[in-house]
Amino acid sequence: MLVEAHSNSVLHLKRSPGIRSWSLLVGISSVGLAAAYYSEDSIGWKLFYIAGCLFVAVQNLEDWEEAVFEKDAGKVFLETFSLYKKLLTLTRAGHEQVVFPLDEIRAVNVQEEKVRYFGKGYLIVLRFATGLSHPLTQNAVMGCRSDVEAVAKLITSFLEMNRVSNHRDPESSSETDGSDVDDPRDKHQHEL
Secondary structure: OEEEEEOOOEEEEEEOOOHHHHHHHHHHHHHHHHHHHHOOOOHHHHHHHHHHHHHHHHHOOOOEEEEEEEOOOOEEEEEEEOHHHHHHHOOHHHEEEEEEEHHHEEEEEEEEEEEOOOEEEEEEEEEEOOOOEEEOOOOOEEOOHHHHHHHHHHHHHHOOHHHHHHHHHHHHHHOOOOOOOOOHHHHHHHHO
């Protein structure tokens, strides 16, 4: 995911279909165009070849995805736009939005996922206090794990999750009262 905007109150991440997705679109569409161009079938069949291959090509195109973390609103907005669903239904069905409260997020993790034919991909997963886990993107990101971990660290630092865990450590040590700690003076008095 790419950082679209970053400030103290807003973190806007965006993801578009990758080169693999666009290559599949061009490749499958080319097969349909070649079949129509070189065949000696009627015009109806040629249109069917082109339309069929375009349909399959658009189906394999990844979604456009956005994640907007807003501290002022206290929410994270995860939006997905699918060209395939939009063309299939010809309505607003291709645009989906999920909203979560920011204060419910307990962890941001990177999860490895096997991608058929291409190896490994990585997802950023938001873990909530309710036990729910939701991926930041619907499709795994191919490539280097360190890139995905950098985005996860950016989200963690934006949400100030590191500071929360650092603040909790001193609290846990200050929760012990003085009776649990051996006082060297008490030890000395027992010896007398």
